[in-house]
Amino acid sequence: MKVAIIDDEQHCIDHLYALLKPFGAGMEISCFGNAEEAIIGLEKLQPDIVFLDVQLHQKTGFDVLSAISKRDFSLIFTTAYESYAIEAFKFSAIDYLLKPVDRDDFETALQKAIDKVEQSQLHDRIKVLLSHVSTDNHLKRISVPSNEGYAFLLIDDIVRCQADVNYTHIFTVDGKKYTASKTLKHFEKLLEGRHFFRIHNSHLINLHYVASYHKDGYAILKDGLKxxxxxxxxxxxxxxxxKF
Structure with missing residues (x-):
């Protein structure tokens, strides 16, 4: 198994290397200290697992991902900034570790990477990630986990989310329904500040699709649903x- 560590601070590389040591049998570990080295190294190495620092001097781990052609590895981001790009990781459902990296968190993330739990549809999830860290006006997407894999939905196309115990049904403007293996609370927090409102314990709705409010206590959506x-x-x- 080939593992790549990409970080611009040697002590962070050393820490990850030490955490990997107990798993070292059969592992080939390569380290890269900047974005340019990483881009060349990843293309050549074709690793199975990549630990990628968010900030790499004047560039970022996102620049590395944008520049490489093959992304069929298990990816784990590392970052010293709790707020930096965390929203993007959550939207894309990509794993990340906060520095200084905790051993238990590391072992959990590594085991998922070894088992390829986080590798499913990684290329598409990276596209979602990059759309959220981009400064242009591309429409933003969300990665929705299900038992079958991931669905990638435009946030503006989501009409409403409905709770079903530990699952959530997501309804889109084209009339489709997606069932996610996450609670409604997860989506309420994820979509906070994105013109969504929790009107009831069971319903989170996109305010752009509200047609009216009835005095009897009902929201009427544009498709006629009460x-x-x-x-x-x-x-x-x-x-x-x-406000809309």
């Missing part, structure tokens, strides 16, 4: 709708 708005959320819901 959904109950909980009493305690009514005032905030009406206020948020007024």
């Amino acid at each position: 959904l109950e708005v909980s009493t305690r959320r009514k005032e905030a819901f009406i206020k948020e709708c007024g």
